[in-house]
Amino acid sequence: MTAQTSGPAPNPGLAPAPAAAGPARDAQGRPTPISSRRAMIECRGVHKYYGDYHALRGIDLTIREAEFFSLLGPSGCGKTTLLRTIAGFEDISSGVVLIDGRDMARVPANARPTNMVFQSYAIFPHLTVAQNVAFGLRRDPRSRAEKAAAVEEALAMVGLKGYGARAAHALSGGQRQRVALARALILKPKVLLLDEPLSALDRKMREQMQVELIKLQRQVGITFVLVTHDQEEALVMSDRIAVMFEGEIAQLSYPEELYSRPVSRRVADFIGMMNFLPVRILGDSDAGVRVDVPGFGEFDIPAANVSRADPGDPGPSVGFRPEAVTILSRDAPAPHRETPGVIEEVVYYGDMTYYDVRLEGAERPVRISMRNVFGRDIQDLGTRTRVSWSPGSLILFR
Amino acid sequence: MAASGTESGQGLRMIAPPLLYAVLMLAIPLLTILTFSFIRDGYQIVIWELTLENYRAVWADQIFRALMLRSLGVAMLVTLATVVLAFPVAYFLSFVVAPRRKAMWIFLITIPFWTSYLIRVFLWKVILGYNGVINSGLKSLGLIEQPLSFLLYNTGSIVVTLAHAYAPFAILPIYVALERIDRSLLEAGRDLGESRAMTFWRVTLPLAMPGVLAAVLIVFIPTMGDYVTPTLIGGGKIPMVANLIQAQMLDIDNKPLGSAIAVTAMLIVTLLAALFLLLNRRFLRVRT
Amino acid sequence: MRGGGLRAYALLYLLFLYAPILLLPVFAFNSGTIVAFPLNEFTTQWFSQLWGNTTLRRALVNSLTIAVSAAVLATVLGMFAARASTRYRFPGQGAALGLIMLPLVLPEIIVGVSLLVVLLAVGVELSVLTVIIGHTLICTPYSVAILTTAFSSLDQSLEEAAQDLGESRWNAFRLVILPLVMPGIMSSLLMSFTISLDEFIIAFFLAGNEPTLPTYIFSQLRFPKAIPMIMALGTVLVAASILLLALAEYFRRRGAARTGQTNSGGFP
Numbered sequence: 001m002t003a004q005t006s007g008p009a010p011n012p013g014l015a016p017a018p019a020a021a022g023p024a025r026d027a028q029g030r031p032t033p034i035s036s037r038r039a040m041i042e043c044r045g046v047h048k049y050y051g052d053y054h055a056l057r058g059i060d061l062t063i064r065e066a067e068f069f070s071l072l073g074p075s076g077c078g079k080t081t082l083l084r085t086i087a088g089f090e091d092i093s094s095g096v097v098l099i100d101g102r103d104m105a106r107v108p109a110n111a112r113p114t115n116m117v118f119q120s121y122a123i124f125p126h127l128t129v130a131q132n133v134a135f136g137l138r139r140d141p142r143s144r145a146e147k148a149a150a151v152e153e154a155l156a157m158v159g160l161k162g163y164g165a166r167a168a169h170a171l172s173g174g175q176r177q178r179v180a181l182a183r184a185l186i187l188k189p190k191v192l193l194l195d196e197p198l199s200a201l202d203r204k205m206r207e208q209m210q211v212e213l214i215k216l217q218r219q220v221g222i223t224f225v226l227v228t229h230d231q232e233e234a235l236v237m238s239d240r241i242a243v244m245f246e247g248e249i250a251q252l253s254y255p256e257e258l259y260s261r262p263v264s265r266r267v268a269d270f271i272g273m274m275n276f277l278p279v280r281i282l283g284d285s286d287a288g289v290r291v292d293v294p295g296f297g298e299f300d301i302p303a304a305n306v307s308r309a310d311p312g313d314p315g316p317s318v319g320f321r322p323e324a325v326t327i328l329s330r331d332a333p334a335p336h337r338e339t340p341g342v343i344e345e346v347v348y349y350g351d352m353t354y355y356d357v358r359l360e361g362a363e364r365p366v367r368i369s370m371r372n373v374f375g376r377d378i379q380d381l382g383t384r385t386r387v388s389w390s391p392g393s394l395i396l397f398r
Numbered sequence: 399m400a401a402s403g404t405e406s407g408q409g410l411r412m413i414a415p416p417l418l419y420a421v422l423m424l425a426i427p428l429l430t431i432l433t434f435s436f437i438r439d440g441y442q443i444v445i446w447e448l449t450l451e452n453y454r455a456v457w458a459d460q461i462f463r464a465l466m467l468r469s470l471g472v473a474m475l476v477t478l479a480t481v482v483l484a485f486p487v488a489y490f491l492s493f494v495v496a497p498r499r500k501a502m503w504i505f506l507i508t509i510p511f512w513t514s515y516l517i518r519v520f521l522w523k524v525i526l527g528y529n530g531v532i533n534s535g536l537k538s539l540g541l542i543e544q545p546l547s548f549l550l551y552n553t554g555s556i557v558v559t560l561a562h563a564y565a566p567f568a569i570l571p572i573y574v575a576l577e578r579i580d581r582s583l584l585e586a587g588r589d590l591g592e593s594r595a596m597t598f599w600r601v602t603l604p605l606a607m608p609g610v611l612a613a614v615l616i617v618f619i620p621t622m623g624d625y626v627t628p629t630l631i632g633g634g635k636i637p638m639v640a641n642l643i644q645a646q647m648l649d650i651d652n653k654p655l656g657s658a659i660a661v662t663a664m665l666i667v668t669l670l671a672a673l674f675l676l677l678n679r680r681f682l683r684v685r686t
Numbered sequence: 687m688r689g690g691g692l693r694a695y696a697l698l699y700l701l702f703l704y705a706p707i708l709l710l711p712v713f714a715f716n717s718g719t720i721v722a723f724p725l726n727e728f729t730t731q732w733f734s735q736l737w738g739n740t741t742l743r744r745a746l747v748n749s750l751t752i753a754v755s756a757a758v759l760a761t762v763l764g765m766f767a768a769r770a771s772t773r774y775r776f777p778g779q780g781a782a783l784g785l786i787m788l789p790l791v792l793p794e795i796i797v798g799v800s801l802l803v804v805l806l807a808v809g810v811e812l813s814v815l816t817v818i819i820g821h822t823l824i825c826t827p828y829s830v831a832i833l834t835t836a837f838s839s840l841d842q843s844l845e846e847a848a849q850d851l852g853e854s855r856w857n858a859f860r861l862v863i864l865p866l867v868m869p870g871i872m873s874s875l876l877m878s879f880t881i882s883l884d885e886f887i888i889a890f891f892l893a894g895n896e897p898t899l900p901t902y903i904f905s906q907l908r909f910p911k912a913i914p915m916i917m918a919l920g921t922v923l924v925a926a927s928i929l930l931l932a933l934a935e936y937f938r939r940r941g942a943a944r945t946g947q948t949n950s951g952g953f954p
Contacts, residue, residue, distance in 0.1 A: 089846055089850075091404070108849070108854075109849045110854055111852075116847070118846070118847055122844045122846070122847035124844060124862055124866075125866065135861075139852065184850075184851075187851065405774055406775070409773075409775065409779065410778075412769055413766065413767060413771075413783075415762075415763055416770075416786050416826060417767075419822070423819055423823050424797070424800075427797075427800035428800050430804050486692060486696070487696050490695070501939075506700060509927075509928060509931060510704060512931055513707055513884075513928075514899075514903070514920055515886065515900075516886055517706075517710070517919075517924075518706045518707070521705075521706030521707075521709055521710065524709060524721050562703065615791070619792075622793055623793020623795045625886075640887075643799060644799075644891075647802065657803070660796055660800070663796075664792075671791075
């Protein structure tokens, strides 16, 4: 299995904090491109068996310095096992794990330069907040006062200034998570491992913590490895994402790349929403692949838009994201090609409206999303309408 | 494979000390009396010859059969009395007592259980005795002229004493089972048109059955093997199996025969317990 | 009021449970030599008789030695078993735990008799030590039950978190698991101690010529003259058990409060 890395620099929308030059920064304090950074974690041919169960099937991946990296996949795909392998809680059956260039074979969890934020947060209930944060400083040679100052600083960093004396069991879910972060970060690990850290929080808290975690990662400048089954969370937070299925990495890439150029139908299906339509492949052409799609007719799909079908797929298909095509207003001219259809379902989401449209000649309706713009009417159920699309917004899975 | 091997290894190392102890001090002794029960007794010395003689002797013995039947009868009566008397208390604890007072009630119920068993048993003799609490009380009220002599030294007095001794063993498992019942199930029962009594019968009782079954076994098994109560309350006139085993093992010192009695008694108890669970298995399947 | 009938029944039941215990001090402080009504005068002579009784003192020392040893041994064995059952999966786990828990459903006379036969066959002299062996065996299942509950209520990742923060396996156990299961350990010690202190039949078989409190009490119950003194002894024992239990309850509640659990009387 090869993991591919390609595409443009990540997250152009998130401006870097005006920090001084540090690791993975250039002279102006801007982040250096990830591909040029030093490797922090390297997995080479990592296999893991539980009895007969093959949990990790040859993992090859490189996570780089100061990167926010996510392991994304459905439950049971091996993402947590891989994280625990890096942390040292699971032995690997074969292969090599290097952290900062050092082989981790026979290095126990307590001796690895990694720290973990557990899914349950694992806050020690018999200790105060400050004692929890100071837990890893037991062997630290610094004076008591210096340690107390470090604890206070770590708590301030996660927004819990003044919470030190509180009993840990009296904290809310969000506060527990902050304590877990402070407890791990105070040890200045080379890698912070996060095991589904946001899954126990309610939606609002989760969205707030996503932003805070991004900022925190940029501030401390260490490698974060996040395990999540929530594709939206992974897209929002990560520099790069490895999508895993059944113990293998299906695709490793930047969020935009993953979303717009999924390597297989399975990845496309897991990340975001995608319409899949049966296709008849007519043959290769100069412009790419000539196909016939019911409702769209015959056209050429560009070679760059051709991905793999998975063994379980019902044959070749084309897919497109709900926002990749447009429902035209009554008299607007089509910028690309257009196909007539009937609106069969309207789902209103406030900022967006989802339409299920049955294109002329198609068996099943497709889902199309439209941003709600002030002054544009929501179309009614049963309306005959026109859909505008271009061959470049469709992906062929063959 | 390597990892699961080490996990098994760690688990086995962890369980080794208590397991080794149980094997040495329990499994081997039990196997020894099982072996003893098949060899011939040669007074003071043991003759290494396999025989079913002891079992034949046990089953042919009128006294053993009478004692076994009496023990079974007493144990069943005690179990019935204990569980039936305990159920309303467990129900009260679970459904009537306010949550913050439950701990106190449980504490109150378990205290007597922690005080000397021998002395508690003996005090029933004081209560039921010829000049005991009941007789003197009735006499001073003028209800009777002469003390009632039938209160003590009979099966009834043994049943009362044992029902008292094993009360918490019956209350606690039933209470735990009742606590686990999702209260909305009872509301659903009422909502579906059943009366309070029928809801109890069709919802509460079946769901409480695992606790009741546990209570029955927890009371029945030790009662079968009780030695103190028949001796003290029965006045030695109503011996049970344990007294017979003790007599064979120590007083008469016929270890093979004593072993055969012990093994037979254990077999009977085990078979009865298994039969009981088999008959009630549908209640155990309710829960996962 | 709802449950009025049930409440009355429960109170009657409590009276039934407490009747024998309530009678204890009545006769312990009664000067009559026959334990029956009507009562004579108030006296403390039975308590002073207790104090001067050398056999009793010997029985007490034996019983305390046995109970403390059995409680510690059973709790240590129980910790191994509870940890093995909550933390690991291995072949034969069910059978191994089944054997360890077996004394719970075995009449004590069987345990006593079978141990006696083996100990005599091996040539071990009956003594306080042989009683400790038997009592450890019957206390261990209670320890395992209590400690399994204590261990299984712990989040598995607490221990991993401690290791992740740089502590060795043993230190992770010592610094995190041990303090958190301490209430369970205390309950296990107290429960085993109380069971051993009160156990009669195994001590009767395995103590040889050494008296323990229950075997001493049992031997004295045959002599009507000794009964008032036994009532005084019973009073002391009941007072001591209630004190111990109150202490145990205090520790349990404190432990529960410390880790923020709700107090459900120990029966979640």
